[in-house]
Amino acid sequence: MPAPGALRVEHLGKRFGNRVAFEDVSFEVGYGEVFGFLGPxxxxxxxxxxxxxxxxxxxxGSAxxxxxxxxxxxxxAVRAxxxxxxxxxxxxxxxxVAENxxxxxxxxxxxxxEERTGRALEAVRLTDRAKDPCGSLSKGLRQRVALARALLNEPVVLFLDEPTSGLDPVATREVHELVAGLRSQGVTIFLTTHRLEEAERLCDRVAILSTTLRMTGRPDELRDRLFSKALEVRTRVPLAEPGSTFAGVPGVGGWGQSAPNAYTLTVTDVEVAAPALARALVGAGADILAIAEARRSLEDVYLELIGEDVEAGRR
Amino acid sequence: MSFSAGRVDAVFRKELQDYRRNRAVIATMALLPVVFVVLPMVQLFSIKASTASSTLDLRIGLSLLYMLLIPAVVPSTLAAYSVVGEREQGTLEPLLITPVRSDELLVGKALAVLVPTLAVAYSVFGVFLLAAALFAHPAVVSAVFRAPHLLVQVLFTPLLAGWSIWIGTAISARSSDVRVAQQLGVLASLPPLAVVALMSLDVITPTFGLALALGAGLLVVDGLGWRAVAAMFDRERLITGSRG
Incomplete structure (x- = not known):
């Protein structure tokens, strides 16, 4: 766990007249941490x-x-x-690029x-484009120049606001690689995005915001907090009596059928339930094709938390 | 952090580099002075040798006043663009994220308008003097090269430019649209035009006392201008469009 203190936010809020931009936001970001700030x-x-x-x-509030x-x-002092x-x-x-x-x-x-500019260009792999006018660069390259600019003062905290917004997959990947590189160097990064795979890939912890902060934690923690653990089972042919097969398996709380030969079982502990389930299925004479832990994505978490707001907004 | 000449210099250099590569700016900087130098030249060469000395003095004075419109008008559009233009092209936010202070930013921008304006205005004045020395009647030449005329020209050029820059920058800092800012900037350059017009219509007689009063007024405006404009520079309003 990184040392705390790069950012400490307590009940922070901002209104523009009667409009609430965000309110009662509290979180902490440690030095060297990559913190994702998600929201629609x-x-x-x-x-x-x-x-x-x-x-x-x-x-x-305060921060x-x-x-x-x-x-x-x-x-x-903060801006420096x-x-x-x-x-x-x-x-x-x-x-x-270099003049910028x-x-x-x-x-x-x-x-x-001069030296710092050279180093920043090296960091974003743009040394050979130093003399090009920025107007001649593609959107992805401009984004890399902007990232180089953000590195010039060797920041204690680097805020990246939707760094891949509007970029094609190749440019997005390049920006991700650069951010991952900064992460490995111990730079504290505050990343706002609504690309969930980006947050899942790059961030140590995420916060989900929809005017108020909905949840903060590691992506897997959020999954665990929102969704119960589950095992997915596939057999070669449908089970004759799935209810009785799953009934006595330790750690299994309930089950459902997602396809004729596919079942989803809610479990309290995967490590206890999975081997016992395998034994029960073999005992029932089933040919097992797969037993796997059901993986909930950050997207599932996000949609669970934000989906209602988005729907309400549409209405 | 204290006022930093280094940050002012960074803004100043960036602005000059940007102007140099902007054809519209170059064209404005070059064309307006040409327009403003034509009238004084015509005035100069139409003066007859037999003209009475008081009339000669008045006409020369008016020619030189026309040339003072260069420092009054040329910087107005550039200054009016300086803040709202950055906002429109999306470069203001990255700039304001740095430790640059509002007054450093504004002084850097003002200097970047002032320096080329002075270069253009003094160059045009030099051309005017050269043309007078080479082609005008000797009596006209001696009237043109009188010390008070030269002094007024040399002193009023930066004072008028300063006035125009601060008014234009103030408008720019408070506008939400470049076109509106530039139109208001041109309007703000009208008071000196009005003074010249009143002088040319003999409503106001250009006297030493009047020049002194105008000079003192402009000096005060220029001296306080950067502080006043810095106070009007509301980062939150510029970034979000809402009052901070």
Whole structure:
């Protein structure tokens, strides 16, 4: 478990007039952790990032970002220690890649902007495009330049706001590889996304937001909290008496039939139930094709938590 | 963190690099001065040698006043674009994420407008003086090269440019649309135009005292301008469109 303290958020909220962007949001992110912030469009993810990045002021609650409490007096100190890669790269399109980065390196006051720019370009594998005008780059490459820009000040916390939004699968994969690389270097990353496979692949823990925070934890923890454990069984032919076959198996709470020869059993402990179930099936003369733990995806968790909100929004 | 010349320099360099590669900016910077130098030239070469010295002085004075429209008008569109333009092209948020202070950002942007404006205005004035020296009547030449005329031109150019830049930047910081900002920026450059018009219509007589009063007023506006505009610079409003 990483040391706590890169981000500590307590009952944070932001309103724009009568409209609530998000409210009562509390969580903690440790140093070196990759924290996913999931939620549908309009859930308040970007506003949360902007509040934590000192771009806008919260209307309630408090937060400590990179060791500094949020507040006007600490705005510059926080901004010097964090980076935000916004959803839109926001590059100066008439300037070259290197000119864009040098400008930001100077704004961060780095000692040798030239050297730092070179290192950032190396990190995103764009050294050979340094002299190209940003306007000539593809969307994926612009996103990589934006990531390089976010690395210039060697941030304590790196906020990535929908880093793969609108990218094709190849560019998305490249960004994922870069983020995974940063993760292995111990960079603390706060990743907002509504791509669940992205969060599942990259994040140590995730929080699910829909104006309020619905749940926080490791993806597998969230699954365990929301869904009971299950085993999926497939046999060559349908069981003659499935009820009596499953009845005495230790750890099995109930069962259902998903196909003529497929059954789903809710269990309390997979490691106890699976071997006992195999023995029971063999005892009943069944030819077993498969016994596997039913895998609930983060998407299932997300839909369980957010689905009702989305439906309500549509209505 | 204290005011950093390094961050001002970073903004200044970036703005100049961006202007240099923007044909529309180059064209505006080049064409407007040409328009504003034509009238004084016509005025200069239409003065007859027999013109009475008081009339000569007035006409030369008016020619030079026309040239002061260059520092008043040229920076207005650039300054009006400076903040809202960044917002529209999506580059403002990454900029505001850095430790740059509002006043550093605004001073960097103002300098990037001021420096080319001064270069253009003084160059045009140089061309005007050269043309006068080479082609105008000797009596006209001596009137043009009088110290007060030269001094007014040299001193008022940066003062007018400063006025125009701060007004334009203030409009830009509060606008939500580039076109509106630029239209208002041009409107904001009208007061000097009005002064020139009143002088040319003999409603106001250009006197040393008037020049001194105008100069002092502009100096105050320029001196306080960056602080006033920095106070109007609301990051939250610029990022979200809502008041912070």
């Amino acid at each position: 469009n309009g859930a308040g993810k970007t506003t949360t990032v902007r509040v934590l990045g000192t771009l806008i002021a919260p209307t309630s 400590v970002v990179a060791g500094f409490p949020l507040g006007t007096e600490n705005d510059q 220690r964090i980076s935000i890669m916004p959803e839109s790269p926001g590059l100066y399109l008439r300037l070259s 980065l040098r400008c930001f390196a100077r704004l961060y006051g780095v000692a040798d902007p």
